[in-house]
Amino acid sequence: MDVLISRLKKLDRRWIFLLIFLSCIIPFWIPSLFRQEFSTSKETQRVYDIINSLNEGDAIFIDWAFNPTLQAELLPMAEQAIKQCFDKKIRVFIYYPDLTAISLGENLVEKIKKEPRYTEIESGVDYIHLGYLPIGVDMMMFSMYSDFKSTFGKEGKIFKGIKTFDDIKYMMSFAGSAHPEYYILLQRRFGFKMGVGVTAVTGPDFIPYLQTGQLDGMLFGLKGAAEYENLRLKNLNLSTEELNEEKKFNQQANAGMASLTLSHIIMFIFIGIGNLIYFYERKFKKSN
Amino acid sequence: MKKEIPILIGFFATIGWYLEFFFAGTFFENWKMFFTTGFRSVAIVSLIVGIVSVLRVNYSKIKYNNDRWFSVYQMCIIALMIIFASLRGVSPGTPFDAMFTFGFIPLDATVFSLLAFYVASAAYRSFKIKSIESAFLLVAAILIMLSKMPLGEAMWSKIPTIGEWIMDAPTSAGKRAILFGAFLGGLTMMIRIAFGLEKSHLSD
Numbered sequence: 297m298d299v300l301i302s303r304l305k306k307l308d309r310r311w312i313f314l315l316i317f318l319s320c321i322i323p324f325w326i327p328s329l330f331r332q333e334f335s336t337s338k339e340t341q342r343v344y345d346i347i348n349s350l351n352e353g354d355a356i357f358i359d360w361a362f363n364p365t366l367q368a369e370l371l372p373m374a375e376q377a378i379k380q381c382f383d384k385k386i387r388v389f390i391y392y393p394d395l396t397a398i399s400l401g402e403n404l405v406e407k408i409k410k411e412p413r414y415t416e417i418e419s420g421v422d423y424i425h426l427g428y429l430p431i432g433v434d435m436m437m438f439s440m441y442s443d444f445k446s447t448f449g450k451e452g453k454i455f456k457g458i459k460t461f462d463d464i465k466y467m468m469s470f471a472g473s474a475h476p477e478y479y480i481l482l483q484r485r486f487g488f489k490m491g492v493g494v495t496a497v498t499g500p501d502f503i504p505y506l507q508t509g510q511l512d513g514m515l516f517g518l519k520g521a522a523e524y525e526n527l528r529l530k531n532l533n534l535s536t537e538e539l540n541e542e543k544k545f546n547q548q549a550n551a552g553m554a555s556l557t558l559s560h561i562i563m564f565i566f567i568g569i570g571n572l573i574y575f576y577e578r579k580f581k582k583s584n
Numbered sequence: 585m586k587k588e589i590p591i592l593i594g595f596f597a598t599i600g601w602y603l604e605f606f607f608a609g610t611f612f613e614n615w616k617m618f619f620t621t622g623f624r625s626v627a628i629v630s631l632i633v634g635i636v637s638v639l640r641v642n643y644s645k646i647k648y649n650n651d652r653w654f655s656v657y658q659m660c661i662i663a664l665m666i667i668f669a670s671l672r673g674v675s676p677g678t679p680f681d682a683m684f685t686f687g688f689i690p691l692d693a694t695v696f697s698l699l700a701f702y703v704a705s706a707a708y709r710s711f712k713i714k715s716i717e718s719a720f721l722l723v724a725a726i727l728i729m730l731s732k733m734p735l736g737e738a739m740w741s742k743i744p745t746i747g748e749w750i751m752d753a754p755t756s757a758g759k760r761a762i763l764f765g766a767f768l769g770g771l772t773m774m775i776r777i778a779f780g781l782e783k784s785h786l787s788d
Contacts, residue, residue, distance in 0.1 A: 309705045316704045334734045335744060364689040365696035396692070399674065399684040406676045430627030431620060438604070439620040447620070485605050496732060503756045504763060519732050557733045559700065564726065566708040571722075574712045 301576050304569055312566060319562045323554035330557045332550060339506060340523040343491045343513035346466055347377065348531070352385040354465045355458055359479065361471035363396040366495055370470050372521040372549035373493040375404055376528050377468055378423070379546075382414050383532070387454050388423040389464070393475065395428050411545050420452030433478035437461065441486060461488060466512075472498055480510050493520070518556055521549035591780035598778040638662070724750055 323329050347356065358377065362370045381388045390405075392398045402425055408414050417423065426448040429436055439447040440461040457463060469476035470493040479490055489512050492502055496517030505511040515524055525546050534542060645655040661683075668680040675681065713719045730736030731747020776782035 307708075312705045312708055313701045316701050320700070330735055330738075332734055334737050337744070337748070364692040367689070367693060368697075396688070399676075399681055400689070402676050403681070403685060429624070430631070431623040434601075435620050435623050438616045442616045446617070500751055500755050500759060503751055504760050507752070507756060517732060519734075553734055557735045559704075560729050560733055561735070563704055563707055563729070566704060567711050567722070567726075570708045570710075571712055574714075 297576070301573055305573055315562050316559055319558040320555050323558050324551065327551060327554055330554050332553060334519070334523070336523045336527055337516065337520065339514040339516060340520050340527065341513075343377075343468070343493075343515055344380070344524065344527045344531075346489070346491065346512055347380050347386070348384065350384060350386050350465050353387065353457075355387040355389060355454075355463060356381055357461070357464045357467040358388060358390045359393065359467065359469040359471070359476070360390055360397050360401045361393045361469060361473070361475045362400075363394055364400060366472040367400065368552060369495045369518045369521060369549075370472065370493055371400070371404065372518075372552075373515045373524060374401070374470050375408065375548065376521070376524045376546070377470075377493070377515075378405065379408060379414070380528055382408070382417055382422065383528075385422070386465075387458075389426055389454070390423065391426040391448075392428045393433065398425070398428060401425060413542075420454055422454070424450060424452055424454050426450060433475075434482060437479070437482045437486065461486065464488065466490070468493060470494075474498070474501060476502065477505075480505050483510055491515075518549055518552055522553050525549050587780075587783070587786065590786055591783075594785075595778050595780070598774060602774070724754075 350356070358374065360374065378388055378390075390401055392401060405417075405419075405423060405425070409417050419425075427450070429448070431439075436447065442460065444458050444460050444463070445455045467479070467488060467490045469479055469490065472495040476490075476492045476494070483490060490510075491513035492511060493515035494502060494517075496519075499514070499516040499520075502511060502514055506514055515521060525548070529539065529542060529546055532539075532542065642655040642659050644650070646652050646659075665680055665683055668678065668683065672678040672680065711722060711725075713722055727743065728747050728750055730739070731744045736743040736747070773782060777785065
C-alpha cells in the first residue's frame with residue numbers, strides 16, 4: 297500500500313493531462329458512450345419561449361461578446377438563437393463589442409445560410425452584422441435610444457420601422473465575462489427585455505439578476521446549449537427522417553456533452569485518489 | 585487651472601450622466617450623438633497610440649536582438665493581415681478571413697483549453713477535505729458538476745434540482761453580498777471623482 301500511495305503521490309502531471317485529453321477526444325468517436333437524455337432547465341425554456349412568442353418581422357438584438365476562446369460553449373447557443381429567429385422570420389441585428397468576434401459571427405451566419413432550411417436568408421434583409429463600435433455599452437445604448445440606425449452607420453431594408461432601441465423586442469447577450477452586466481444596469485433605465493447566454497463559469501454571476509426579473513432567461517454553459525438545441529429541434533415538428541437530417545446541423549453542443557461527462561468522471565476519480573492519499577498519510581502520521 | 589478645469593468638466597459630466605440615467609431627457613438627443621462621436625474620436629486616437637507602441641516595442645527588440653525573430657514574425661503577421669484586409673476586405677472567403685479561421689481561431693481556442701488540463705492537475709493535488717468547510721465545498725462542487733452533465737440526472741433525477749438549489753440559494757446569496765459591496769464602492773468612487781477628491785484619472 298505504501299508503495300502505491302508513494303507512486304500516486306509522485307504521479308507525473310503529464311499522466312493526468314493525457315487522461316483528460318483522451319476523455320475529451322474519445323467521446324467524439326463514440327457518441328453513444330453515455331446516456332444523452334436530460335431535462336430542460338426553466339431558464340433555457342424561458343429564452344426559447346420568449347423568442348418563440350415573437351411575431352414575424354419583429355427584431356432581436358444579439359450582442360456577440362465572445363471570441364474563439366469560448367466558442368465551444370457559446371457558439372452552439374448563438375447558432376440556435378439565430379436559427380430560431382430565422383425560422384420565425386425575426387430580423388436579427390448582430391453587434392460585436394469584441395473585434396476578434398466579428399469573423400466568428402460572420403462565418404457562423406454564412407455556415408447557417410448553406411443549410412437547406414436557410415438558403416433564402418439575405419444579409420441586410422433578414423439579418424445584419426452591425427460591426428464593432430469603439431465606445432462603451434452605456435454610450436451605445438443612449439445612442440441607440442436616440443437613433444438606432446445612425447449609431448452603426450449601416451444601411452438595409454432590415455432597418456425599416458426600427459427608429460430606436462424601443463423597436464427591438466428582445467436582446468440576447470452571449471459572453472463569458474461580466475460584460476452583460478453593463479446592459480443589465482441600463483435595463484432598469486430603459487426597460488428592455490433581455491436574456492443571456494453565458495459559460496458555466498460565469499453563469500452563477502447572473503443568477504441574482506434572474507431572480508430579480510432583470511434577466512428574462514439564461515442559457516447556462518454547454519448543457520444550456522445542448523438543452524436549447526434539443527428544444528428547438530423538438531418544436532420544429534419534423535418527421536423522423538427530416539429530424540435526422542436536421543440533427544446533422546444541430547448537434548454541436550450535444551456532441552460535446554459525452555466529452556464533458558467523461559472528463560468530469562476523470563476529475564472525480566483524481567479528486568478521490570487525492571483525498572485517499574491525504575487520509576492515508578494523515579492516519580499513518582497519527583499512528584507514528 | 586490645470587487641475588481645476590478637468591475637475592470641473594468631470595463634475596458636470598458625472599452629474600449630467602447621473603441625472604440622464606434617472607430622468608430621461610436631461611441631455612438633448614443631438615448632445616448624446618455628439619458625445620458618442622466624441623468617444624469614437626478618442627478611440628481612434630488610442631488606436632494610433634497602440635499602433636505606435638507596438639511598432640516602437642518591436643523595433644527596439646529587433647534592433648537589440650531581444651527575441652528578434654519572434655518580433656519579426658509578429659510584425660510580419662500583423663503586416664500581412666493589414667495588407668490582406670486592405671486589398672480584399674475582411675468578409676468570409678477572403679485571405680484575411682482564412683488567416684483568422686485557420687490561424688487565430690485554433691490558436692486562441694487551444695490556449696484557453698489548456699485550462700482544463702491545469703484545473704484537473706490542480707484539483708488532484710489540492711482539492712482535499714482538510715476541514716468541515718472544505719468538505720462542504722467539495723460536496724457542493726461535486727453536486728454542481730453532476731447537475732451540469734447528463735450522468736447526474738441518470739444517476740438520480742433529483743440531482744439537477746439539488747444543483748439548482750445550491751446555485752439559487754447559497755451561491756446567489758454570496759454573489760448578492762459581493763455585488764452590493766462592489767456597487768456601493770463604485771458609487772463612492774463616482775462621488776469622489778465628481779468632487780475632485782479622487783485624482784488618479786488626472787495622472788495625479
